[in-house]
Amino acid sequence: MKVVEGYPDYMLKSIKLLEEKREKNMKRPVKPMAMKDREEILRKYHPDYMKGTKRKLRVGIDRGTILYNGLVDLLEAKPVLDPKDVDLSNIDYDVDLLIIGGGGAGTVAALFAYESGVSKDKILIVTKLRHGDANSMMAQGGIQAADRPEDNPALHYLDIFGGGHFTNKPELARALALDAPGIISWHEDLGVMYDRHEDGEFQELSGGGTCRNRMHSCKDYSGMELMRNIRDKARNLEIPVLEFCPMAELLMDNKGQIAGGVAFNLETFEYYVIRAKATILATGGSGRLHLANYPTTNHYGATGDGLIMAYHAGANLLDLDTIQIHPTGDAYPEPLVGILSTEKIRGLGAIPLNKNGDPFVFPLEPRDVESAALIRECKEGRGLVTPTGMPGVWLDTPMIEILHGEGTIEEKLAGEVRKFKRFGIDMTKQPILVYPTLHYQNGGVEINEKTETKLPGLFAAGEVSGGVHGKNRLMGNSLLDFNVFGRRSGIYAAKYVKKAKIGKLTLKHLDKYNKMLEQANIKPTKTAPIILPEYRGEMAISRSLDIF
Amino acid sequence: MTKKEQILLEKPDLKKEEDIEKKAGTIEVFIMGKSYKVPAGLTIMKALEYAGYRYIRGCGCRAGFCGACSTIYRIEDEQKLGFDLACQKVVEDKMYLVQLPFVPAAKAEYDIEKLRPTDSTILEIYPEIARCVSCNTCTKSCPQDIEVMKYIQRAVRGEIAKCAEISFDCIQCGLCAMRCPADIKHYHVSQLARRLRGKYIDTRSKNLSKRLKEVENRKYDNEIEKLIKMDKKEIMKLYKNRKIEAEEADRGGD
Numbered sequence A: 001m002k003v004v005e006g007y008p009d010y011m012l013k014s015i016k017l018l019e020e021k022r023e024k025n026m027k028r029p030v031k032p033m034a035m036k037d038r039e040e041i042l043r044k045y046h047p048d049y050m051k052g053t054k055r056k057l058r059v060g061i062d063r064g065t066i067l068y069n070g071l072v073d074l075l076e077a078k079p080v081l082d083p084k085d086v087d088l089s090n091i092d093y094d095v096d097l098l099i100i101g102g103g104g105a106g107t108v109a110a111l112f113a114y115e116s117g118v119s120k121d122k123i124l125i126v127t128k129l130r131h132g133d134a135n136s137m138m139a140q141g142g143i144q145a146a147d148r149p150e151d152n153p154a155l156h157y158l159d160i161f162g163g164g165h166f167t168n169k170p171e172l173a174r175a176l177a178l179d180a181p182g183i184i185s186w187h188e189d190l191g192v193m194y195d196r197h198e199d200g201e202f203q204e205l206s207g208g209g210t211c212r213n214r215m216h217s218c219k220d221y222s223g224m225e226l227m228r229n230i231r232d233k234a235r236n237l238e239i240p241v242l243e244f245c246p247m248a249e250l251l252m253d254n255k256g257q258i259a260g261g262v263a264f265n266l267e268t269f270e271y272y273v274i275r276a277k278a279t280i281l282a283t284g285g286s287g288r289l290h291l292a293n294y295p296t297t298n299h300y301g302a303t304g305d306g307l308i309m310a311y312h313a314g315a316n317l318l319d320l321d322t323i324q325i326h327p328t329g330d331a332y333p334e335p336l337v338g339i340l341s342t343e344k345i346r347g348l349g350a351i352p353l354n355k356n357g358d359p360f361v362f363p364l365e366p367r368d369v370e371s372a373a374l375i376r377e378c379k380e381g382r383g384l385v386t387p388t389g390m391p392g393v394w395l396d397t398p399m400i401e402i403l404h405g406e407g408t409i410e411e412k413l414a415g416e417v418r419k420f421k422r423f424g425i426d427m428t429k430q431p432i433l434v435y436p437t438l439h440y441q442n443g444g445v446e447i448n449e450k451t452e453t454k455l456p457g458l459f460a461a462g463e464v465s466g467g468v469h470g471k472n473r474l475m476g477n478s479l480l481d482f483n484v485f486g487r488r489s490g491i492y493a494a495k496y497v498k499k500a501k502i503g504k505l506t507l508k509h510l511d512k513y514n515k516m517l518e519q520a521n522i523k524p525t526k527t528a529p530i531i532l533p534e535y536r537g538e539m540a541i542s543r544s545l546d547i548f
Numbered sequence B: 001m002t003k004k005e006q007i008l009l010e011k012p013d014l015k016k017e018e019d020i021e022k023k024a025g026t027i028e029v030f031i032m033g034k035s036y037k038v039p040a041g042l043t044i045m046k047a048l049e050y051a052g053y054r055y056i057r058g059c060g061c062r063a064g065f066c067g068a069c070s071t072i073y074r075i076e077d078e079q080k081l082g083f084d085l086a087c088q089k090v091v092e093d094k095m096y097l098v099q100l101p102f103v104p105a106a107k108a109e110y111d112i113e114k115l116r117p118t119d120s121t122i123l124e125i126y127p128e129i130a131r132c133v134s135c136n137t138c139t140k141s142c143p144q145d146i147e148v149m150k151y152i153q154r155a156v157r158g159e160i161a162k163c164a165e166i167s168f169d170c171i172q173c174g175l176c177a178m179r180c181p182a183d184i185k186h187y188h189v190s191q192l193a194r195r196l197r198g199k200y201i202d203t204r205s206k207n208l209s210k211r212l213k214e215v216e217n218r219k220y221d222n223e224i225e226k227l228i229k230m231d232k233k234e235i236m237k238l239y240k241n242r243k244i245e246a247e248e249a250d251r252g253g254d
Helices: A010-029 A035-045 A068-074 A104-115 A153-161 A168-190 A222-236 A305-313 A367-379 A398-404 A408-412 A414-421 A479-497 A510-521 A537-544 B003-010 B014-024 B045-049 B121-125 B127-131 B147-156 B160-167 B177-180 B188-200 B206-216 B221-229 B233-238
Strands: A055-058 A067-068 A093-100 A124-127 A247-253 A260-262 A271-281 A323-328 A391-395 A431-442 A444-445 A458-460 B026-029 B034-039 B071-075 B080-087 B095-099
Touching: A010 A067, A010 A398, A010 B080, A035 A367, A055 A068, A067 A068, A093 A104, A093 A260, A104 A222, A104 A271, A104 A479, A124 A271, A153 A168, A153 B188, A153 B221, A153 B233, A168 A222, A168 A479, A168 B206, A168 B221, A222 B026, A222 B188, A247 A271, A247 A305, A247 B034, A271 A479, A305 A458, A305 A510, A323 A367, A323 A458, A367 A391, A367 A431, A398 B026, A408 A414, A431 B177, A431 B221, A458 A479, A458 B045, A510 B034, A537 B014, B003 B177, B014 B034, B026 B045, B034 B045, B045 B147, B080 B121, B121 B127, B121 B160, B127 B147, B147 B160, B147 B188, B160 B188
Parallel strands: A093 A124, A093 A271, A271 A458, B026 B095
Antiparallel strands: A055 A067, A247 A260, A260 A271, A323 A431, A391 A431, B026 B034, B071 B080, B071 B095
């Protein structure tokens, strides 16, 4: 059997309609929604506001809080580590700073901790897969920083805060906006190849919910280019990294401080006891939990482990009653379902259209509003349905070439072009079919401006942290987030290390957690964190034996 | 409860897989030489999982950005080896598959601050590029269709900016380095070229350095403090009424 190339006939017919209306559609774009309309469409069509997606957590410091079902399932599961299995008298790694996660936040943290005086042999990054395997690497669109004369950090702050429905922690939103220019300048020093005009100024695009064009990009490989530079620097400095060793649980000491963690070697199944004066949690997001049954753009390792282990130790969580679904995940062809098509496509001028070729939403609403509008269009029968039953609407990419000239797509969206070309779709001439996909964990472990959590010795940065974006993140603020707070965590953890004294190591918090589960009358059938998602075929699993 | 029991409890829908197989038809693939039947239309990655493999190595972003799943394949009775990413390439009938779990290719260590972008900078750090025999095997093995040999030639000639430009879409999967008869580590070479270009050759932004000075002089602190102290109604109004640049005539920035 051969894979079908390009679009099936009924989709081509719909494309015809869209082509006929293209000129008109470009002339008369839909206006942004009024605040009241935004609220209404969110209430009706966004999973955050719909019934059945969430429930009350019954255990731990945040009990009574409403969270997504998939997260409650894991927080009410049994801690994966049995303290009896671990000999804490035998310390495998004794360091000043343990960094959990080798993505953007963790690597930036390591660089700044080193610059702040922690010697490199006293830093240890542990990571689930390879160094750099992270959502950071996959970010396409770009990074926000208010550096044009028409723009300023106060406007950036206003966008962050309004985009987050005024629920962000203000001091974190301020740090994000004010640190941004410094971060871009640091990237220039590293050697990041940003898209620039001939005079050296950045090519800056608009993003959903931003009032100024402030999106800095590196083609549509922005995250990859940042991560390549950051990781190259870490490798040149020989900062120690333990790959394929996810953290199973955090360690504490008898004074109630976080004191490192227990890592698990995925290949030999050994555990390692890691004692550390300070620990930075940089484990990233949780898209692979497929909350509300959405497909996801996320990395294979994005299973929310950091949330779970921090919660087991007593840290509190914020805003996990919301998830970010990105408006434009791919809906066709089937092998691409859930994979991201960057917001930059809309930033460059492509407009979402329904099956009749009509526009229905301002292309650059904040992500939650834009997603809700796409879902409404499909629920009300104005979307297309693919042969495998996936709903979707068009994103009219050829508009970009009309607006900015032929060759623009190839130049600015090389990765996207490559992705669709494999399946016989030429996005410079044909639109692409999109539907919202699970993209980002808005909330997480609460931090302050110094990235401190409520547990002494535990810092957090990047997607695992909560409070920066409130209940909705804007495009271009996650690459910024891991840089701003990764840097801050490295600097403040380095300070903390100087005076920290670790007492006797313990995993008693896990016994305590098990007791709390019992008291809440919860009988867990699962264990958490889950470390990796399970995608094996059901037939294969159903026949598997546990005898080897 | 065992993991298997958990899974069966949650997803007992074996019928669904049978349906998929019926609908799509199955093909035969050979995973490291062993035959499995999988539904047509799956990516190599999903086909392996369907067959019962659970990834530890060889799987990363699952979207074509990280280079973790570089795969070598050959269709039965065909001469040519194929190279691709397991998460992007769709399986074909009688495909023999193996994934590369790791690439042993030492990266040079350097301090970018101490380098200068001269004609010989790259050659001094990676002298083996001079041994390139122009066989073009690297280019043929690139899953991103990058002109790998061309950028190596540029590097040999000291054309850093061009080497950086051609290599920009590199996902550092390492297939080029595994195939090279001259033992060149192409993807490390181009990483150096791109950093040299980004740092030393591209003109820097003047707007940025101006803004940076303003931020350092705390020019915006009061304004943001005012926004933080503002009551919710007032800031909501301010937000609602702000002018949006993308709505103006010149949408999209450039």
